[in-house]
Amino acid sequence: xxxxxxVHGAMTHFPIALLxxxxxxxxxxxxxxxxxxxxELRSASLYALAIAALASLGAVISGIALSKGxxxxxxxxxxxxxxxxxxxxxxxxxxxxxxxVREAMSRFGxxxxxxxxxxxxxxxxxxxxxxxxxxxxxxxxx
Amino acid sequence: xxxxxxxAAIAAVITSAVILVATFSAGEIYRKHYATQxxxxxxxxxxxxxxxxxxxxFLQSCAHCHGRDADGGEDAxxxxxxxxxxxxxxxxIQSGIKGEMPSFAKKYNxxxxxxxxxxxQTLH
Numbered sequence: 001x002x003x004x005x006x007v008h009g010a011m012t013h014f015p016i017a018l019l020x021x022x023x024x025x026x027x028x029x030x031x032x033x034x035x036x037x038x039x040e041l042r043s044a045s046l047y048a049l050a051i052a053a054l055a056s057l058g059a060v061i062s063g064i065a066l067s068k069g070x071x072x073x074x075x076x077x078x079x080x081x082x083x084x085x086x087x088x089x090x091x092x093x094x095x096x097x098x099x100x101v102r103e104a105m106s107r108f109g110x111x112x113x114x115x116x117x118x119x120x121x122x123x124x125x126x127x128x129x130x131x132x133x134x135x136x137x138x139x140x141x142x
Numbered sequence: 143x144x145x146x147x148x149x150a151a152i153a154a155v156i157t158s159a160v161i162l163v164a165t166f167s168a169g170e171i172y173r174k175h176y177a178t179q180x181x182x183x184x185x186x187x188x189x190x191x192x193x194x195x196x197x198x199x200f201l202q203s204c205a206h207c208h209g210r211d212a213d214g215g216e217d218a219x220x221x222x223x224x225x226x227x228x229x230x231x232x233x234x235i236q237s238g239i240k241g242e243m244p245s246f247a248k249k250y251n252x253x254x255x256x257x258x259x260x261x262x263q264t265l266h
Contacts, residue, residue, distance in 0.1 A: 005237050060165055069173025070229035071166060077230040085162065093158035100150035109147045134233075135240060 004066035009135070011059040016128045018052035019091060021045075023117045030114070046098055053095035056088055080130035087123035094120060196261030199254055203246060212265055218243070222265050231259045 025045035029038040063084070067073070072081050094116055105113065143151070201210065207218035214220035224231065232255045238245035250258070 005233075057161075064165070064169045064172060067233065068176045068229055069169045069171075070227060071169045071173075073227040073230050075226040075230065077226060077233075088165075089158045089162050092161050093154040096157045097147075097150045097154040100153060101147055104144065104146055106144050106147060109143050112143075 008062040014055035015052045018048045022048035076133045083127035090120040192260040196257035
C-alpha cells in the first residue's frame with residue numbers, strides 16, 4: 001500500500017508550479033513581444049502547460065486514492081475539491097487548445113487564453129491553499 | 143477566432159469533459175469498492191455496535207486530549223458537531239495533524255478508524 005498522503009503531497013506541486021510558471025511566461029511574452037525572448041517564453045509556457053496537465057493526472061489519481069474516492073466532502077476538504085475540479089478541467093482544456101493552436105493564435109484567441117490561464121492559476125492556487133490547510137490545520141477540525 | 147482556434151476549442155472542451163467524467167466515474171467505483179473492502183464478512187456491524195466499539199477506542203486513545211465527552215481539553219479542541227465528512231475524519235485520524243496530533247494509522251486499522259468515525263458522528 002502506497003503512502004498516498006505523501007505521494008499526493010509530492011505530486012500536487014508539479015501542476016501548481018508549472019501552471020503558474022506557464023502563465024507568467026505567457027504574460028512575459030506579451031510584455032516583451034518585440035524582443036527575441038518572447039518566442040522562447042512562448043515555447044517555455046507551452047511545454048510547462050503540457051507537463052502541468054500530465055502531472056495533474058498523477059495529482060488527481062493520488063488524491064482520489066488518498067480520499068478513498070470521496071470527491072467532494074465538507075469544510076476545507078470540500079473547498080479543496082470545489083477549486084480542484086474546475087482547475088483540473090480548465091487546465092486540461094487549455095493544454096489541449098494550446099497544443100493544437102501553438103503559434104497560430106488570433107488577437108482575440110490570445111486574450112481569451114490569457115484570461116482563462118489567469119482563472120486556472122487562481123483556481124489551482126486556491127485548491128493548493130485549502131489542500132495546505134488540510135495538512136497543517138487538520139482540515140477544518142474546530 | 144480563427145477556424146483552427148474554434149476546432150481546437152471544441153477538442154479541448156470534449157477532452158476535458160471526457161477526462162472529468164472518467165475521473166468521477168473512477169472515484170465512484172473506488173469509493174464503492176472501498177466501502178465493500180472495509181466491511182468484510184457476511185454481516186457488517188450495526189451502526190450502534192460500531193459506535194460502541196468506536197467509543198471504547200476513543201476513550202483509549204483520544205479522550206485524554208479531547209476530553210471523555212469529546213468536548214475538548216486544554217490542548218485539543220471539542221469534537222462535538224464536527225462539520226467535516228466521515229472520510230475526512232478518517233484521514234485526520236490516520237494522518238494526524240502536523241505538530242498537533244499524532245497519526246493513529248499504525249495503532250488502528252481502517253475498520254477501527256471507521257468505528258471511531260461512527261462514534262464521532264453520533265455526537266452531532
